Amino acid sequence: MELASLAFRTLRRHPLRSLLTALGIAVALTAFVLIRTIIGAWYSGVEASVKDRLIVRNAVSLVFYLPQSYQAQIEQIPGVELVGHGNWFGGKFRDEEMRFQQFAVDEHYVDIYSEYQTSPQERESWDKNRKGLLVGQSIADTYGVKPGDNLRLTGTIFPGDWDFEVSGVFKAQESGKDTRIMYFHYDYLNERNKAELGRQPDQVGFYVVRLKAGANVAEIAKAIDEKFANSFAETLTETETAFIQGFVSMSSGIIAALNAVSVVVVLIMLLVLSNTTLMSFRERYREFSVLNALGFSQRHLSLLVVGEAAVLSSAGFVLLLIALTPVFLLPAKSYLGELVNFFPVFRVSMSTLAFAVALAIGAALIAAFPPLLALRRMKVTDGLRLIH
Amino acid sequence: MNSATDTATSPAAHSALIVADRISKSYMRGTERLQVLDALSIQIEEGEFVALMGPSGSGKTTLLNLIAGFDTADAGSLIVAGSNLSSLSENELSKWRLNHVGFVFQFYNLLPVLSAQENVALPLMLFGMSAKERNERARFSLEVVGLGDRVKHLPSELSGGQEQRVAIARAIVTDPKLIVADEPTGDLDRASAEEVLALLKRLNTEFKKTIVMVTHDPAAASHASRIVRLDKGKLVG
Ligand SMILES: Nc1ncnc2c1ncn2[C@@H]1O[C@H](COP(=O)(O)OP(=O)(O)OP(=O)(O)O)[C@@H](O)[C@H]1O
Ligand SMILES: [Mg+2]
Numbered sequence: 001m002e003l004a005s006l007a008f009r010t011l012r013r014h015p016l017r018s019l020l021t022a023l024g025i026a027v028a029l030t031a032f033v034l035i036r037t038i039i040g041a042w043y044s045g046v047e048a049s050v051k052d053r054l055i056v057r058n059a060v061s062l063v064f065y066l067p068q069s070y071q072a073q074i075e076q077i078p079g080v081e082l083v084g085h086g087n088w089f090g091g092k093f094r095d096e097e098m099r100f101q102q103f104a105v106d107e108h109y110v111d112i113y114s115e116y117q118t119s120p121q122e123r124e125s126w127d128k129n130r131k132g133l134l135v136g137q138s139i140a141d142t143y144g145v146k147p148g149d150n151l152r153l154t155g156t157i158f159p160g161d162w163d164f165e166v167s168g169v170f171k172a173q174e175s176g177k178d179t180r181i182m183y184f185h186y187d188y189l190n191e192r193n194k195a196e197l198g199r200q201p202d203q204v205g206f207y208v209v210r211l212k213a214g215a216n217v218a219e220i221a222k223a224i225d226e227k228f229a230n231s232f233a234e235t236l237t238e239t240e241t242a243f244i245q246g247f248v249s250m251s252s253g254i255i256a257a258l259n260a261v262s263v264v265v266v267l268i269m270l271l272v273l274s275n276t277t278l279m280s281f282r283e284r285y286r287e288f289s290v291l292n293a294l295g296f297s298q299r300h301l302s303l304l305v306v307g308e309a310a311v312l313s314s315a316g317f318v319l320l321l322i323a324l325t326p327v328f329l330l331p332a333k334s335y336l337g338e339l340v341n342f343f344p345v346f347r348v349s350m351s352t353l354a355f356a357v358a359l360a361i362g363a364a365l366i367a368a369f370p371p372l373l374a375l376r377r378m379k380v381t382d383g384l385r386l387i388h
Numbered sequence: 389m390n391s392a393t394d395t396a397t398s399p400a401a402h403s404a405l406i407v408a409d410r411i412s413k414s415y416m417r418g419t420e421r422l423q424v425l426d427a428l429s430i431q432i433e434e435g436e437f438v439a440l441m442g443p444s445g446s447g448k449t450t451l452l453n454l455i456a457g458f459d460t461a462d463a464g465s466l467i468v469a470g471s472n473l474s475s476l477s478e479n480e481l482s483k484w485r486l487n488h489v490g491f492v493f494q495f496y497n498l499l500p501v502l503s504a505q506e507n508v509a510l511p512l513m514l515f516g517m518s519a520k521e522r523n524e525r526a527r528f529s530l531e532v533v534g535l536g537d538r539v540k541h542l543p544s545e546l547s548g549g550q551e552q553r554v555a556i557a558r559a560i561v562t563d564p565k566l567i568v569a570d571e572p573t574g575d576l577d578r579a580s581a582e583e584v585l586a587l588l589k590r591l592n593t594e595f596k597k598t599i600v601m602v603t604h605d606p607a608a609a610s611h612a613s614r615i616v617r618l619d620k621g622k623l624v625g
Contacts, residue, residue, distance in 0.1 A: 002513045009501045290497040293458055294511045294558075295486025297479045380458040384493060 003300065007307035010280070018312065021276040025316025025363070028269030029356050030323045035262040036352045037327075039255060044178070052217050053112065054209040055243040056224055059234040065203035066233050068190075074207060077223050079215035084109030085204035087189060091153035091162060093143075100139050100180035102153065104189040110134065112210045115173045116181070122147060122168025130188055132167035136179030140169045158189065158197065208240070266359060269316075273367035277309045281371035285378070293380045305371045309364040317360045324348060405565060405598050406432040406455055411464030413450055413621075424450045426621040427464065434565065437592040437599045439612035446618045448602040449570055455600060456568045457485045469565055486514055490559025490567045490597075492588075494574040496551040498543040498558075504530060505539040508558045515562075529557035532595075533587055549580025556587060560597070567591065569601040573608055585611045 011018040056074065058064035065087075074083045086109050089102035103109070107127060110118075118126070118134060125147075126132040135145055145151060149166045164184055172179045186204070193199040211220060221237040228235045281288070288301055296304075326335050327348055413425040424447045432438055440448050453459045454466055457473050460481075466473045469488045476484055498507045509526035517525075530536055533553040543551055552572060559567050569588065573581035589611045591597045601612065609615050617624045 013501045286497070287499055290499070291510075292482065293456075293485065293491060293497075295482050295514055295562075297482040299479070300514070381453050384453075384458070384497070 003303050004307055004311070007304055007311050010284070011308060011311055014280075017276060017279075018315075021272055021312050022315035022319060024272035025269050025313055025360070026319030026323060028265045028272070029316060029320040029360065031265045032262050032269075032359065033320065033324065033348060033352055033356050035258050035265070036355065037348050039258055040349060040352065041347075042255060052211050052215070053240040054211065054217070054221055054224070054237050055240050056207040056209060056235050056237045057205075057243075059225075059236040062206070064233070065200075065205060066207065066235065068202040068204050070228065070233075070235070071204075071207065073227060074209060074224055077220060077227065079212050079220045080209055081212045082108050082112055082210040083207055084112045084210075085186065085207045087186060087203075087205040088157070089153070089155070089184075089189070090157050091155045093151075093153055095154070100136070100182060102182045102184070104186045105183050106186050109208060110183055112208050115177065116170040116179065117173060118168045118170040126167035129165060129167055130185060131164050132185065133164035134168050134170055134183040135166055136181045137169055137171045138179045139182065145169075158193065158199075160192075160196065162188075162192075209237075266363075269359070270363050270366060273309060273312060273363050274370060276312065277305065277367045278370050280308065281305060281374060285374075285382075286384075288375065289378060289380050289382060289384060292378065293384065298375065301375055302372055305375060306364065306368040309368040310361075313360040313364040313367075317357065320356065404431040405434040405436075405469060406430070406600070407465075407467045408451075408455070409465045409467075411454060411461040411466050413447070413454065413459075413461050424621050425454075425461070428622060429464075430616065430623060432598065432600060434598050435592070435596055437589070437611065437613045438601070439609035439615045440600060440602045440618060441604070441606075441609055441615060442618035442624075444604075447621045448618055451618065452568050452570055452600060452602050455566075456489050456491055457481050486511060486562065488564050488566060490556075490562065490564045492552065492555050492559050492567065492569040492572045494571040496543070496548075496555045498551060498554055500543050503540050503542055504535060504546065504554045504557075507543070507554055508561050510558065511562050525561055526557070529561040530554070532560065533557045534583075547580070549576050549583055552576060552580070552584050553587065556584070556591075560591060560595070565598055567597050567599045569599065571602055571604065573603070573605065581605075581608065 056066070056070070058066055066085075068085065071083050071085060074080060084106050087104040089104055091102055093100075110116075110123075110126075116136070122134075126134050133151060135151075139145060145166055147166050147168055151164045151166055153162045153164065154160075155162055170179065190201055194201040209220075209224070211217065217239060221239070224237045225235050288304075291301060291304075292298075408428060408430045410427040410429050411425055412423070412427055414421050414423045416422070428447075428451065440452065442448055450459075454461050454473070455468060457468065457476075460474050469484075471484055471488075473481065473484070498504075499510070502510070505523060505526045508529050509522040512522040512525060527536065527539055530539055533556050535550060535553055535557065538546060538550060538554075541550075543554070546554065552575075556567075556572075567588070572588070573584050576584060585608055588599055588601065592599050592613075599612075601608070603609050
């Protein structure tokens with residue numbers, strides 16, 4: 001409608017100011033969206049976790065081991081269906097560190113993580129091969145690894161070169177899930193530990209426990225911990241969700257800071273927009289009263305004020321979308337670089353975008369508020385009386 | 389109210405365009421009340437060209453603002469073009485102004501971002517007219533004031549006299565019966581002032597506009613058909 005074109009005209013009078021305001025809004029919105037997305041990526045592990053899967057670890061700390069003999073004992077607890085175990089390997093691949101997770105596991109472990117799917121043939125070939133390796137789809141894609149390939153990891157916790165043969169590639173059932181994971185046989189690790197490294201044998205990092213349907217999660221967790229109470233390796237049993245949340249909350253300080261930054265960023269956006277709308281209104285007080293004198297009603301003028309703020313914040317939103325195009329179009333690695341290891345699932349969610357739209361609209365309305373109040377108090381004669 | 393019956397006792401009431409009956413207006417200055425218009429009564433017939441004169445501070449602008457519906461009186465009744473202005477709401481008053489009054493002030497009050505034609509067409513936006521029709525009417529108005537060749541110019545590209553004529557074109561574009569002008573030549577040189585006055589005169593005679601013009605300048609007042617003098621909020625002479 002015509003009022004909109006009038007709003008446009010007015011904004012064009014101070015092109016630099018309008019542009020800077022729109023840019024300010026765009027920067028704030030972009031920062032907000034990216035921070036939200038980072039936090040979302042951070043928590044994606046929590047979301048993907050299964051609440052009725054238990055993780056049993058050493059009560060003292062994750063870096064202490066548990067005896068392998070616990071496996072059979074946990075299996076006896078009523079409500080427990082299957083128990084697997086895993087050891088964090090933490091090796092380097094092609095001299096690069098921490099590109100993906102590597103676990104030495106037993107077959108139960110792979111069964112329990114049924115959300116990762118391997119073809120029956122590949123699974124069978126892994127079961128049979130002592131040096132067999134199962135790799136996640138993302139690793140296979142990134143490094144061009146395929147079944148039959150030989151692959152060498154350099155141990156950091158377990159020194160030496162570790163040679164494997166890729167038996168199969170697994171996919172995640174849901175597309176959002178991280179598959180930057182490798183599994184190999186615990187027996188391989190355990191044997192070399194005994195033979196070459198002189199480490200204490202038969203120690204596992206943690207157990208994963210699959211419960212029977214309808215089992216009482218809390219009670220079983222308690223039963224497990226009670227079973228090993230007062231032993232030399234006491235356990236701490238948590239749901240997988242709680243376990244991962246523990247990891248995430250280790251960095252909760254960072255998350256809290258990021259959350260605070262995202263709020264500050266939104267406030268800055270509000271200030272920038274309010275400043276422009278109020279400044280623009282003050283400068284044109286006289287113009288508004290002339291329009292009022294001509295017969296434009298308070299309602300028309302209010303629309304004009306809100307329209308100006310809306311044009312600015314929409315322009316900001318369009319700039320946001322332009323800024324985000326690489327995130328939409330390119331693979332995460334190309335703009336995150338090394339950081340991609342920390343945020344395997346980096347995707348701007350629709351809800352975050354919807355939130356940004358709501359923010360842009362909200363900011364326009366809030367920024368229009370002070371001039372609207374001034375407008376209510378305006379009298380035609382005030383403006384006509386002012387002298388340039 | 390009974391003010392309507394009061395004015396009906398006046399013989400000219402049926403045809404007068406403006407009927408002010410004992411209107412008062414005061415302003416608060418600090419804690420002090422300043423009585424600007426004091427029970428002032430006046431009638432202006434349709435087709436008149438009235439010059440409002442008087443010393444500075446006598447209340448000329450205040451009266452003109454009341455007549456134009458820019459402000460409302462504290463007391464008394466003011467009927468303009470058939471409407472009792474004090475009974476209208478803020479929005480009704482806006483609409484009434486749109487339909488019945490055009491104004492021209494000492495400072496031309498054009499929107500700097502709009503061309504002459506767009507400035508003139510501005511009030512027509514509120515009539516829901518097509519852009520084409522608005523532009524045609526605006527162009528016609530500009531031709532009436534002798535600026536048919538300046539339609540695309542911005543106010544900053546026009547002289548003071550030309551800006552004032554654009555303001556006049558804007559005042560007549562909605563074809564109102566009444567035009568109010570507050571010192572329309574106050575900021576102009578003699579020649580430009582003469583052009584503007586001749587134009588107002590022509591609007592009065594040729595287009596039958598009723599004009600109420602505040603002026604300090606006797607030469608300007610001489611174009612009017614009647615001179616009304618104001619002193620300390622009352623009519624004199
Ligand atoms: N909004 C206002 N608030 C307070 N006082 C006002 C206001 N408007 C006008 N006045 C006062 O009312 C008196 C009359 O003002 P008005 O503008 O009507 O005078 P005027 O006759 O037009 O004078 P001039 O010839 O100088 O324009 C002046 O003393 C002025 O200071
Ligand atoms: Mg005055």
